Amino acid sequence: MYDIKVIDSFTNKQLSRLKLAKAYVKDTDEPYGIMVRSSTVPDSLITDKLLVISRSGVGVNTINVEASTEQGVAVLNTPGVNANAVKEAVISTLFSVVRPLTKAAEMVQTLSGEDILLQAEARREEFIGRELQGKVIGVVGLGAIGVQIARSAYDLGMEVLGYARRDQGLDFLEQVDLDELLRQSHFVVIALPLTEETRGLLSEERLRQMKQGAYLFNFGRGPIVDTTGMLAVLKEDSLAGYYTDFPEEAYLGNDKVIMLPHIGGNTQEALEGGERLARKALSDFLIYGTVRDSVNFPSARQLFHLPYRVTLFYKETMDILPDIMQIFNQFDLRIGEMMTNRKGECVYVLIDLDNDQSQIERAIEKIETINDIKKVRLLKRPQYKKRRKVKKIIK
Ligand SMILES: NC(=O)c1ccc[n+]([C@@H]2O[C@H](COP(=O)([O-])OP(=O)(O)OC[C@H]3O[C@@H](n4cnc5c(N)ncnc54)[C@H](O)[C@@H]3O)[C@@H](O)[C@H]2O)c1
Numbered sequence: 556m557y558d559i560k561v562i563d564s565f566t567n568k569q570l571s572r573l574k575l576a577k578a579y580v581k582d583t584d585e586p587y588g589i590m591v592r593s594s595t596v597p598d599s600l601i602t603d604k605l606l607v608i609s610r611s612g613v614g615v616n617t618i619n620v621e622a623s624t625e626q627g628v629a630v631l632n633t634p635g636v637n638a639n640a641v642k643e644a645v646i647s648t649l650f651s652v653v654r655p656l657t658k659a660a661e662m663v664q665t666l667s668g669e670d671i672l673l674q675a676e677a678r679r680e681e682f683i684g685r686e687l688q689g690k691v692i693g694v695v696g697l698g699a700i701g702v703q704i705a706r707s708a709y710d711l712g713m714e715v716l717g718y719a720r721r722d723q724g725l726d727f728l729e730q731v732d733l734d735e736l737l738r739q740s741h742f743v744v745i746a747l748p749l750t751e752e753t754r755g756l757l758s759e760e761r762l763r764q765m766k767q768g769a770y771l772f773n774f775g776r777g778p779i780v781d782t783t784g785m786l787a788v789l790k791e792d793s794l795a796g797y798y799t800d801f802p803e804e805a806y807l808g809n810d811k812v813i814m815l816p817h818i819g820g821n822t823q824e825a826l827e828g829g830e831r832l833a834r835k836a837l838s839d840f841l842i843y844g845t846v847r848d849s850v851n852f853p854s855a856r857q858l859f860h861l862p863y864r865v866t867l868f869y870k871e872t873m874d875i876l877p878d879i880m881q882i883f884n885q886f887d888l889r890i891g892e893m894m895t896n897r898k899g900e901c902v903y904v905l906i907d908l909d910n911d912q913s914q915i916e917r918a919i920e921k922i923e924t925i926n927d928i929k930k931v932r933l934l935k936r937p938q939y940k941k942r943r944k945v946k947k948i949i950k
């Protein structure tokens with residue numbers, strides 16, 4: 556039985572399905588698993604008992620991934636699940652800054668009388684907009700979200716520039732360096748994760764390179780844009796505005812800043828999809844040791860035919876697999892199937908066996924003494940009840 560701590564709200568429908576993995580929601584300080592959305596996972600929960608953190612969503616800046624890796628805890632997420640939602644939010648904010656439709660509709664509500672159409676038309680000049688077609692958009696970060704935004708902007712007839720660390724080979728945009736992108740774009744959209752590398756990437760110096768009258772949209776994370784720098788640049792009237800999904804007190808009352816309450820991915824479709832994938836990823840990890848999307852574990856999947864599976868996670872400072880194999884031999888364990896995969900210096904191994912459980916447990920005790928080993932688990936092949944055949948009654 557696994558105790559699962561649930562941070563943030565998840566639907567009962569998904570939480571009740573955890574029981575398929577013998578996992579049950581419990582408010583404990585020492586869980587085996589954590590389900591979370593964008594709230595911070597306290598470091599105190601990352602104990603050696605913890606096996607997995609499953610994030611419904613993409614950004615993992617609220618999870619101490621380094622500490623998790625040290626404890627052999629898999630940090631799973633659901634990349635791509637909210638990319639369409641964020642893309643649609645970005646496209647609608649782009650339209651909202653060039654077309655004052657909401658303001659125009661509000662004005663109409665102030666009118667009265669039979670000739671309301673004439674009165675309204677007389678004020679049309681107050682609401683002249685601009686078009687996106689033909690303008691330059693720069694997309695910073697070409698992952699699931701960035702690529703979708705770039706593609707839609709291209710379909711709207713915009714000229715699309717993109718910034719990524721590697722050539723993405725996309726034919727609907729021109730990849731340029733960040734400084735060039737900032738100089739050329741009328742609209743710049745940030746679709747990056749928050750990392751040590753991206754924190755403050757949009758520094759005052761970089762913001763000053765932006766085109767006169769350009770807009771910046773931040774749907775990545777707040778600290779990617781330097782707040783002091785942004786306030787200074789906005790004061791000088793070089794930027795037309797800053798649209799951010801991450802409210803900051805320093806921007807309150809600034810009429811050039813529009814802040815949303817972190818709702819880029821906040822659609823019913825994205826939330827339901829994220830919850831389902833995060834719950835399933837957690838269940839599959841607990842039952843089978845399977846890893847699909849993780850920021851610190853390599854992906855791993857193997858059919859579970861034999862009665863037992865040993866999963867091993869280690870940070871490789873030297874090749875320890877021969878030592879592990881030697882222990883398996885010493886305890887006369889016959890490996891049926893095995894797979895190994897790596898992510899950077901982290902290695903994850905699945906080994907399926909058909910031996911006596913106590914024999915495997917003794918081998919595990921010895922494997923746990925090897926330096927670099929972060930986590931070893933012994934899984935039993937799940938026994939699914941056979942479905943009863945339903946006899947067809949033919950009248
Ligand atoms: N506003 C919201 O509600 C919302 C919703 C989803 C995601 N996000 C944010 O958007 C981020 C991106 O989401 P995604 O689904 O596109 O993730 P993703 O992992 O598919 O893409 C991230 C991209 O950023 C690139 N990248 C990372 N560091 C970089 C750097 N220093 N320079 C250039 N490129 C770099 C990666 O290579 C990757 O291509 C998330 O991490 C999250 O912070 C926000």
Ligand SMILES: O=C(O)CC[C@@H](O)C(=O)O
Binds near residue numbers: 592614
């Ligand atoms: O979980 C959320 O509510 C927002 C998710 C979003 O910021 C993400 O990184 O996927």
